[in-house]
Amino acid sequence: MRRSTPSREVAGREQASRGNHKKKRARKVPDIHEAHKQLLTNGMKLIEEPRIGRDGKWQLHLYDPDQTCVELVEFTPVEKPCCSEYTGPHPKP
Secondary structure, eight states, X not given: OOOXXXXXXXXXXXXXXXXXXXXXXXXXXXXXHHHHHHHHHTTOOOSOOOEEOTTSXXXXXXXXXXXXXXXXXXXXXXXXXSSOOOOSOOOOO
């Protein structure tokens, strides 16, 4: 039985929805929901909603026209990380 592969168009949309994480910048924010609200108020079109990442912190991915990712991340986790807990003091704003 032959395994189907997605068309280039579908594969391109899937890549675009994930962005180019090879070119990624992260910025810390005190409140991800407030940052999300402000971006929407300023007219930015977002393709993702805030979510809790594997590190247990709220995060939001933004993409420029070249699909470079800018990740907004809160300073402290809100739930236990998936792999190992951060043992040092968390950064503050």
